[in-house]
Amino acid sequence: MPAADTVVADTRRWLERAVIGLNLCPFAKAVLAKGQVHFAVTESDQAPDVLRDFERELQALVALDAAKRDTTLLAIPNALQDFLDFNDLTAKAERLVRKRGLEGVVQVASFHPRFVFAGTDEDDITNATNRAPYPTLHLLREESIDRAVAAFPDPAAIYETNMQTLEDPGEEGWKALGVGPSP
Template sequence: MTTDDDDPIAATRRWLQRAVIGLNLCPFAKAVHVKDRIRYVVSAATTPDALLEELASELAWLAGIDAEVVDTTLLIHPQVLADFDDYNDFLDQADAAVDALGLEGEIQVASFHPDYRFAGSADDDPGNCTNRSPYPMLHLLREASVERAVAAFPDPDAIVERNIETMERLGVEEYWRLLEP
């Protein structure tokens, strides 16, 4: 995991390069990374309400900019929703913000958290690492980009299975070691 003095953007870039791209957890991430179309935003929010305001602002910003300039945003929020259960509960509010801005079908929010836990899984299940990031974050994705990427991939359903197998081979401790500075 990250250290207290680690820069959230540096840690997130390292996670993206070493885990998401390096382990091929998301075969679509490399292209937007190489083209420098990922926006990294560190939230100053210390309350869920403040984060919700920042999320709405970031959703509107992303919707208003050309995908050829910025295709996706990682909204990193190190000071709020450190507890996974609180974070998980917040995701309904994030989806409601997408709807309230009229962006349903245009932008979706994906979830990543240091303590991510899929429903029904144990805390130490290596499969959870597929969605574990150095800091809590909300990933804002353009649905058109997701649809194009999935259409170009031969078997998108196999990604989840392959990722779980990768994490089981790697193990939780080695996953976090991979992300060290």
């Protein structure tokens, strides 16, 4: 079980080198530079406990002004190593957002070391757009997404651009980023 500070450091390195460094999310750089990204780690090793920690982070996010905390990355280093189990938990997290009356306020994105898009092979490099060093639930404010998308010339092109960004250097280029968990 990695220490929480190691998990945060690994997640931050992934955010800086892959997500921002490769410009996979053109909106991430500004919130990180402004100190509005909250890195959280659940030490839970069972899905129900992870969901409880997710709810705590959800409540903390909406309780703060976006200028203080715009987004939260909840890393899950000790549970949900199986991608399908993680996918099930992501659906439960999304239901929890709806149950709390926060649909349209907070959106959940998911990242996993073994993320696989439907219709792709597991070793397809394009899956790396959603691969993080640990299973991670990303809580995003819908209002911030709307503002960012409105300011971006062609948000629909991001997905296709990301695919090309990863295909060019391939698996070797991804590995060279050093964005996996610390040994």
